[in-house]
Amino acid sequence: MKKYEFLEHTADVFIVGNGKTLEEAFQNCALGLSQYMVNLGDVEKKIQKKIMAKGTDLKSLLVEFLTQFLILHDSENLVFSSIKVTKFDDKNFEIEAIIEGEEFDPEKHKQGTLIKAITYHELEIKEKEGIYSVKVLVDI
């Protein structure tokens, strides 16, 4: 099982997160998102943040959760290399996570591609033989 994968789309890219549980799949999808923007190996864990998101269903919870990373990136110039989901409530659709990273530095971090937004386009959440996968298309 790969933690995350990137799949084809004409204009943009799908990010897939896999895990033995749904929360692990969410977590790995966020890790994939971070990797798409910057090489994770270059990012030190200097700053810790707690993030929270709330949705109306699982799909919107995923979109809201991933959007939090874009907000932190744009407003505080942060990139992340460690993501741990600390609360995952799939009845009330709430998630909390502790994330670690540092301020983006073009001299230090090999840059990938900026992600503008998380979309609902062909968004998938599924389970097959005990492996959960979430797939989301990001706007670039």
Added chain:
Amino acid sequence: MEIKLKKISDIEWEIPKGTIQGMKVPGIVFASKILLEKMKLDKTLQQTANVATLPGIYKHAICLPDGHEGYGFPIGGVAALDFKEGGISPGGIGYDINCGVRLLRTSLTDKEIHEKLKELVMAIFRNVPSGLGSKGKVRLRSRAELDEVLKIGARWAVEKGYGWKKDLKHLESEGELKIAEPRYVSDTAIKRGLPQLGSLGAGNHFLEIQRVGEIFDEKTAKVFGIEKKDQITIMIHCGSRGLGHQVCTDYLREMEKTFPDILKKLPDRELIYAPAGSELADRYLKAMSCAANYAWANRQMIVHQIRESFEKVFNRSAEDMGMDIIYDVAHNIAKIETHKINGKDVKVYMHRKGATRAFGPGHPEIPSDYQKVGQPVLLPGSMGTASFVLVGSKTAMEKTFGSTAHGAGRLMSRHSALKQFRGEEIKKQLEEEKKMFIRSASWKGIAEEAPGAYKDVEEVARVSHKAGIGNLVVRLRPVGVVKG
């Protein structure tokens, strides 16, 4: 699902009403055989048919020659929804609200800048923040300060000394949608927008130094200030940064929550709209207008930074180098417009997503000096290929609500581009073969935006011209590129 098309001409195809359930009007696709084959590879045609199911839609859902799959609407999609019976859909505008293009002219020639090209590109790269984490040089500290930008757009930048008063006359809507109301923009969107004003961003955004290649229509070119071959122009392509993306995200979510019954009936979740007359339609229109104003202010500040770069490298004033704005177009936007439909003036929510306004001669929204010829349309190519200046027409007013294509349109996914191209090699190839100079914040960015990843912009421009919805004026060739 395969969509059967009815041929109208070699470059116009109809998606008949009834192709999918709930279509209120037919779809119409402007494409040559080659472009159409590419549209069939993804969901472009299906999405065009989906748009035709929206309430209050007039005449047809339109797909332009550069159409490709988007979210909700296809990119290259146009729809006019009635102001009273229709609605407004964020999926018909896009996440990057007022992503757009601006073109500056100079009185310099290719020969005159040749020796200093590298220095010039590097100066612009240093002056205009670009790439991941790019922050503007102006630091706005509070919401109140940013609210001013959201209210008056490009005028804010000019009043602060970024540019000339006459610049405003040559911007679509003069760079200011007056209905904007900042109080409808969330704190989160403000937070994303505060550090980024005056920055290019990344992805497909770029700045390009170009030379005039061919002039197709000398009379019109002259009106736009393009006098001769090899004259240098500068093109800017960027949008409303994180602020616009968040406005779209916020309102998509709110519309889904507020109108679950509408959501259930839609063929695609991302076509969600706020019905005309609802309080949410009003708020979204005003918030979206704020993001549009942010983008115009952003491009205005970048113009200023480019003028400063030229001044420094050539030790001459920008005025002396004739660095006036030719025009600025939005290609992701909705506006309230009035169009003549079946002989009557009708007020509509005009959606243009990956589409450029192309108003014909005599339209009151066109600057006075362009009244006789029509509105300039700026069609950027992909990195390393040509770009075009077209001109809006009466035919566009009749066929496409005054709209035409917005660029080349992607052909290959970013992922395949990364597998197929290497940034270092693409740069070397373009620099050696085309004598260009490229500076990018990321190698990955260059590979993803490789010319081979896009449809042929020449074909898009040709179809636009042949359909008469945006006529050829000038072809521009790239000389130097700064990429985010």
